[in-house]
Amino acid sequence: MVAESEFSLIEQYFSSLTAEREDVTLGIGDDCALLQCPQGKELAVSIDTLVEGVHFFADVDPHALGFKALAVNLSDLAAMGAAPAWFTLALTLPENNPAWLEGFSSGLATAAKASSIQLVGGDTTRGPLTISIQVHGLVDAGQAVRRDGAKPGDRIYVSGTLGDAGAALKHRLEAWSPDVLNDADWAALQQRLEYPTPRNALAEPLRHFANAAIDISDGLLADLSHILKRSDVGARLQTHDLPLSSSMKKLPKELARELALSSGDDYELCFTVPPKLADELEQQCSDITCIGEITAQSGLILVGASGQETTANIRKGYDHFSA
Ligand SMILES: [Mg+2]
Known part of the structure; x- marks a missing residue:
């Protein structure tokens, strides 16, 4: 059951897998994350949702899916000239499938570690497989490429x-x-x-x-x-x-x-x-x-x-x- 604890799922599979950044005052585990946006920087924010059967095949390797779900968001940050900083993850899962979660989280972690981005919050719900990731990047104020x-x-x-x-x-x-x-x-x-x-x-x-x-x-x-x-x-x-x-x-x-x-x-x-x-x-x-x-x-x-x-x-x- 996904409902057993959304918290434990995110913590269990995801919290230790991504980069640890010094600008995170408080990460996963409270009502909100607390993040330090440096003086002189703007926050670049983007969100992307992937739905099974629309954006990916039902039989896709969960490792590849986890990697790509984050990679496409990182690509949006790159296109703005922004450096990756933090992301949040909303997962809608039809069932609690540990093997799938292992693969997915490991793919996600591969993409996250390669770009020094930290997962700072998440939510899980039961339903048709859907992945939403919101990324936050930092760019010198006024310097983003539009x-x-x-x-x-x-x-x-x-x-x-x-x-x-x-x-x-x-x-x-x-x-x-x-x-x-x-x-x-x-x-x-x-x-x-x-x-x-x-x-x-x-x-x-x-x-x-x-x-x-x-x-x-x-x-x-x-x-x-x-x-x-x-x-x-x-x-x-x-x-x-x-x-x-x-x-x-x-x-x-x-x-x-x-x-x-x-x-x-x-x-x-x-x-x-x-x-x-x-x-x-x-x-x-x-x-x-x-x-x-x-x-x-x-x-x-x-x-x-x-x-x-x-x-x-x-x-x-x-x-x-x-x-
Ligand atoms: Mg784009």
Whole structure:
């Protein structure tokens, strides 16, 4: 029974697993946590809810689920240029399943320890499996990187590679299995879907160099279009410059490009940088790729390898379980 004690569940499985920070006056165990927000910092706060059958498959490995539930929230902090500090967890569980809780909490702890974030409170309820995590990050006052700061002429960058998680999802949802991909490719793509790497190491360079940023949860086109809308600008993307993993490069070019543009769940960062800072940025950061530039003219233009232009049809990326 979950109702046996929500308190003991959170304490038993989670309290000792995450980082211990000196700015936590009081963590799990009282009516509220007490947290010290330093002078000159702003608190960056974000919440994300994952529902079984909507955001994840019922048979997902609980370790992967715990990791990803926190990683997607850490990704939002990275996109704002904020450093992870604390998080709270609300778990709705159909039953008290110790093996599931072990796996889930261990995955969560792996993500938490890698980013020095501490669990400071939680709640458990009985019901269909649902995970809500709220993260709190710290950023120098006035220095957060928002979606509304992109300027015409800015270079558009993305971190890592695009489309990997989308390919893994397509494999799972459509039984799509092209001959060019072998077991090692599928393992690599699946890893990207289940264990996305939150790009918190980019938070500081983003604060220094970027005018605007977002994390790619719904697909590059969908998420970049949020920046364009909020900043009241347009963009030209060089679609042959999209960064692809070695597995994605084995696919037909058109298909790889389509996945890189439109599929979600990669949790890479997309950000815009004034051209005069581009060289310094590229010297400081590896694993980022310039894919286009911001334009004063609204709209999103895709430029192909031979220079042909098409206007992007901005739709939502993969809708998890769109069926
Ligand atoms: Mg986001």
